Amino acid sequence: MHITPDQIVLWRWGFVELNATIVFTWIVMLLLTLVSWLVTRHLTASVDHRSRWQSGLEAVVELIRGQIHEICPRESDTYLPFVGALFLFIAVSNVLDIVPGWHPPTGSLSTTAALAISVGVAVPVFGILRQGLAGYLRHYLRPSWIILPFHLLSETTRNLALAVRLFGNIMSGTMIAGILLAIAPLFVPVLMQALGLLIGLIQAYIFAVLAMVYIGAAVQREQEGAK
Amino acid sequence: MDSVTAIAIFSIVAAAVCMAIGSVGPAIGEGRAVAQALGSIAQQPDEAATISRTLFIGLAMIESIAIYCFVISIILIFANPFWNHIVAARPGG
Numbered sequence: 138m139h140i141t142p143d144q145i146v147l148w149r150w151g152f153v154e155l156n157a158t159i160v161f162t163w164i165v166m167l168l169l170t171l172v173s174w175l176v177t178r179h180l181t182a183s184v185d186h187r188s189r190w191q192s193g194l195e196a197v198v199e200l201i202r203g204q205i206h207e208i209c210p211r212e213s214d215t216y217l218p219f220v221g222a223l224f225l226f227i228a229v230s231n232v233l234d235i236v237p238g239w240h241p242p243t244g245s246l247s248t249t250a251a252l253a254i255s256v257g258v259a260v261p262v263f264g265i266l267r268q269g270l271a272g273y274l275r276h277y278l279r280p281s282w283i284i285l286p287f288h289l290l291s292e293t294t295r296n297l298a299l300a301v302r303l304f305g306n307i308m309s310g311t312m313i314a315g316i317l318l319a320i321a322p323l324f325v326p327v328l329m330q331a332l333g334l335l336i337g338l339i340q341a342y343i344f345a346v347l348a349m350v351y352i353g354a355a356v357q358r359e360q361e362g363a364k
Numbered sequence: 365m366d367s368v369t370a371i372a373i374f375s376i377v378a379a380a381v382c383m384a385i386g387s388v389g390p391a392i393g394e395g396r397a398v399a400q401a402l403g404s405i406a407q408q409p410d411e412a413a414t415i416s417r418t419l420f421i422g423l424a425m426i427e428s429i430a431i432y433c434f435v436i437s438i439i440l441i442f443a444n445p446f447w448n449h450i451v452a453a454r455p456g457g
Contacts, residue, residue: 140442298428305431312438343424 140308142240143247158245165230165242197225204346209353216352219259223252224345231307231337235330241337244307246300253300256348257292264355273355299347306340368454371446379440386433393426 139145142157149155176190201221206213230241242248264273277288310333317326365373401419405412 302428302431305435309434343421346421
């Protein structure tokens with residue numbers, strides 16, 4: 138039984154190896170890009186001639202925009218591509234777990250660490266874009282310079298927690314299904330698969346919302362300083 | 365008791381104890397969080413959506429602690445570096 142899809146090597150040439158994580162990540166990327174391109178080829182603003190797929194895609198985008206706006210009302214559209222991509226990637230890779238033979242790439246610590254690193258890089262980038270380098274560095278010293286080491290520590294640990302939370306939830310879902318298949322093969326694995334789907338969606342939402350909360354915290358200091 | 369047996373015994377016991385103790389705290393915390401959320405929804409039914417959303421986010425944060433313990437237990441059972449090292453160092457594989 139594999140803990141992570143990293144251990145399933147599909148192809149090797151010399152020292153370059155293609156493991157299941159990479160291949161399934163490519164599949165998710167291909168799926169998202171293909172569906173988006175196919176749907177947005179004939180975008181229309183008219184109510185009568187719009188396709189169902191376009192309405193569906195609009196519903197998803199509006200949902201994500203609404204959530205982002207509730208967390209950070211100012212210029213919420215600049216964060217929509219990043220946070221929306223995070224949510225869609227994690228949600229699709231978790232929900233496709235229902236397809237037999239699918240190994241969710243988010244069940245590998247490599248993928249979740251990469252996602253957490255990209256959030257850890259995006260937070261200072263958005264903060265500096267909004268407040269300038271000096272303003273962003275100055276926000277580490279608020280409300281007092283004494284808590285600077287704790288602030289830095291909390292920034293690193295919350296990114297680590299992002300990675301381990303997502304990895305642990307998805308990995309445990311796949312592992313429980315595998316173990317139960319050996320113990321009680323008839324109905325119980327189905328229930329655990331359903332729970333795994335729910336958890337996968339919730340974790341995708343949590344990841345995106347937490348990323349948005351961290352970005353919102355980084356860009357919000359400017360208003361407090363102006364008061 | 366030789367070291368192979370010792371590593372096996374302690375890994376198994378550690379995995380079990382880790383999961384047993386590590387799931388008590390988050391379970392109690394989640395129960396209290398849900399109780400408070402239900403009370404808040406009963407007091408202000410209009411805000412049920414916001415309260416539910418905040419509840420789920422809080423539950424995920426609390427759940428992560430239990431997930432950390434679970435990851436340690438799984439590593440001890442399935443990807444134990446000490447066990448792999450000692451099995452590889454044994455004569456005969």
